[in-house]
Amino acid sequence: MVMTRTLALLGCLIPFAAFGQGAEVAFGTMQQDSSLPVEVSADQLSVNQSSGTAIYTGNVVIGQGDMRLAAPRVLVVYAEGAGQIDRLEATGGVTLVSGEEAAEADRADYNVADGTVVMVGNVLLTQGENALTSDRMVVNLDDGTAQMDGRVRTVFQPDEEAPQGEGQ
Known part of the structure; x- marks a missing residue:
């Protein structure tokens, strides 16, 4: 299903390196059941047969299994x-969520044929x-990698169970 590849990008986000202007990010393989139905809810739907498009607007939520994509507007071409x-x-x-993993951006463009999702802003x-x-992230859903560009910043939280030094 279309949402299978789109939402699979949320699985197992593990940064390799996030220094400088670009960063490679690995994405683990998520076992998504494409036999599950894809559900779309929105306040409005407008279909244009001549242009081959559909526009969902207002509180758009697209879900499959336990994964969700939410945005105010989704254009389907x-x-x-x-x-x-x-x-x-x-x-x-745009918000993509699966369990504790999430990705947010101003916009997300998913090219089904290329198997890429470009999140910008x-x-x-x-x-x-x-x-x-970052400013931009390009996810390759076929090989499970992503490239983050434009002032990349990473925050790693310390392991809560790690022993603290004396006097801390």
């Missing part, structure tokens, strides 16, 4: 003559207490 989804464009503040990636931020 269908492949010409195929009746299949070519790409999704979520705008207005105030990108925030979290896993538990750890966080990475």
